[in-house]
Amino acid sequence: MVKENRWLFVLAFWGYTMGILIYMAFSYQSTKESILEGIDRNLHTAASAIPKILAEDFHDRAYGAGSISAEEDERNIVRLTQYARANGLHFLYTVIKEGEDYYLTTSSRSQEEERLGNYVQYFELYNDASSKLKAALGNRERGVDEYEDRWGSFRTIFIPQVSPGGRVYLACAEVDVAYVKKALSHQLYRVFGEGGFLILIALWVFRIFHGESDRQNKIIKNLIDTTDDLIFYKGVDGRYLGANKAFCDFFGKESMEGLSDADILDAEQLRLTQKSDEEVVRFRKNIRLEYGGGHPLRGRFFFSITKSPILLRGKVVGILGIARDFTREKLLEENRLELNRHLESRVQEEIRKNLENEQMLIQQSKMAAMGEMVGNIAHQWRQPLNVLGMILYQLKEESNEGKLTQSSVEGVYQESRRIIQLMSKTIDDFRDFFRPQRQRKRRSIKEMVTSTIRILDASLAYHGIECKVEIPPHLEISCVEGDFTQVILNLIGNARDAIQSNCPPQKIIHIQGYESEGAICLEVSDSGGGIPLEVAKRVFEPYFTTKKEGTGVGLYMSQVILKKHLQGEIELVDPECAKFRLKFFPSKEA
Structure with missing residues (x-):
């Protein structure tokens, strides 16, 4: 009979062990998917936040090095870096495509970059970007990728965005692949450790249920007492048969034998515990749950609890449980969400x-x-x-x-x-x-320029300034005329002031229109002596002016109007003759 019981014990133990191993495999796979889902969700949230962190029209103004002021560039970097570090990410950045090349328009900084002083530069070439990233920009599709570039190996989410002016760019968020592997390895160790403990505890419990109490049992009990995890086993009646030292210490008890959950838990905690115990006994399955509460000495606490049925001769005779404290991780997550x-x-x-x-x-x-x-x-x-x-x-x-x-x-x-x-x-x-009319319609550029010059005609004549206009009559754009007029008034007014100030021998403002690569271009230049190079870098900054009574908003607002309302852009192409080029893109017109 003893021999038969021993064989039943061996079979029950190995059956239980196989169940634990299967549970470990499913638990790891499930948690792995959960970890990756959590990481991707965090990346997606961060990438979606980038357009809110940057100025709304940032990518409408991002055309080549120097098109964004150093102050704005640094402000973007600081904000992205703060957000990335608050969320445990390595990089937040944006990418655009110009011709066949890819460029980084802004990026957060890693601690390693700050230590070495090796920063990503505004409008830095990024042709070593992954093929998936390039495809996402071309197809305007969201994507996830793990790849390696000059900065390391990363898991990245990229989301296509469209600026108010119709420019497409990618908002990207990424974590180091090593961080992902570390999280998965930690979970693998946790699952194996948890499974090993469950098997060890099962061996101990089975021996106790068989009335065996020898030196080996004491060794196993001592091993279980060394862990910080809370381990317990109890009968189907809810009475504790035993618990390790960590469990007893947490609830302030010398021993748990003979006690029930009613002796250590409040009403709500007792209800949840009894419900989970009933599921274990009724369905004979392992269950996992997260549990939180308050402790008189420790304050708030959170545990991840795994409960398993103890089977003997095919009958559930008790419940085995292991609770792992993840209070620190939970509070850190809450702090991160609050910081977000x-x-x-x-x-x-x-x-x-x-x-x-x-x-x-x-x-x-x-x-x-x-x-x-x-x-x-x-x-x-x-x-x-x-x-x-x-x-x-x-x-x-x-x-x-x-x-x-x-x-x-x-x-x-x-x-x-x-x-x-x-x-x-x-x-x-x-x-x-x-x-304040806002009706858009197709209008002749030449007619609008001529009408604008008519407003300034007497002022130009008074200063002896000739305005030469060379614009083909067929060039048209869809716009609100007042927006276009304000831009042209600013440019002609600046040209007039420069000529008046420098008194050149020939007083000429030249306005020329033409088509180039699908765009309609309008160039305004003058004979007023040009713009110094140190000034040329800042002409589009708000409140920057070289005039004694200037406001410094004319060219800045011209740029804003062009980007937001005229689907165009403006650039200073030749400082020597103060030549500004306006580009209008008919394909972007609503």
Whole structure:
């Protein structure tokens, strides 16, 4: 009989061991998928946050080295670095494609880069990017990849984004592959350690249930007492048959034998524990759950608990459990989420401030334009008012001399009427410029430029400036005319001021239009002496001006208007003659 019981014990033990091994395999695979899913979810959230961290029109202005100010570049890097480190990521960055080449437009910094002082540069060539990343940019599809480049081996998520101006770029977030492998290795060790303990405990419990209590049992008990995990076994009636030292210490008991969960848990904890025990006994399966609560000395705690049925002769005779403390990891995760919420709040606040600043710049630009227009009205009206004055003086003289005739009165009337109509047309031109109409339609570039010059005509003539216009009549774009006019007014106004300041022998503003590689180009240059190189680097920065009474918002707002409303771009192509090139892309027009 003893021999038969021993064989039953051996079979039960090996059956239990095989069950534990199968459970370990499923547990590892399930947790591996969960870990990768958690990492990818974190990467996806971070990549999606990048457009909120950067200025909304950042990628509309990112055209070649120097197109973004050093201050803005550093601000982007700092924000991305803060977000990456708060979320345990290695890099956050953005990628664009120009021609056949790929470029990094901004990137966070790793601690290793800061230590070595070896940073990613704005608009750095990135042709060694993975093929999946390049394909994602070309196909505008999200992707996940593990690859190796000059910075190391990474697991990366990339999400295509489209700027307000229609420019496509990739927002990317990545972690070091070594970090992923470390997380998976840690889980593998945890599963094997947990399984080993369960097998060891099972051996001990089976021996106890068979009434064997010898030196080997004591050795096993001592081994179990050395672990920090909480280990227990109890009968199906809920009474504890034993527990290791860590379990007893946690609940402040010398021994757990004979006690029940009601002796150590509150009502809610007791309900959850009894429910999980019933599942183990009823379905004869291993279950895993996470459990949290409060402790009078330790405060908040969280455990990952695995419970297994103890089978003897095919019958469940008890429950074996092991609880692993993951309080530190849980609290770190909560802190990370709270930091993310705080950072998201800060990002939204920065976005709000940027929008307010932009609105303020727009308002300042309008006020500056209004002041400019008042001056132009004065120039436009000065000559016709002088002519009207002379006509009225002539009319008075003829009346005094008795030479006034019906014919001369009619002539004075017609001439005065013509001049007044001209002055009224001037008011209409200025009113059209300030009218807040937002209707887009196809318009001739030449006609819009000519109309804009008409506003400045008297001012240009007063300073002896000739405006040469060479624009084919067929060039058209879809736009709101007021937006286009404001940009051209800024450029011509700057050219006029430069010529007036430097007094060159030839006072010429040259405006030329043409088509190139699917784009409509408009170049504005002048003979005013050019722009110094140190100034040329900063002409598109807000509040930067070299004029004594300038606002520094004209060119900046011209750039904003072009990007956001005209689907175009502006660049300074030749500082020596202050040549600015405007590009309009008909394919992007709504």
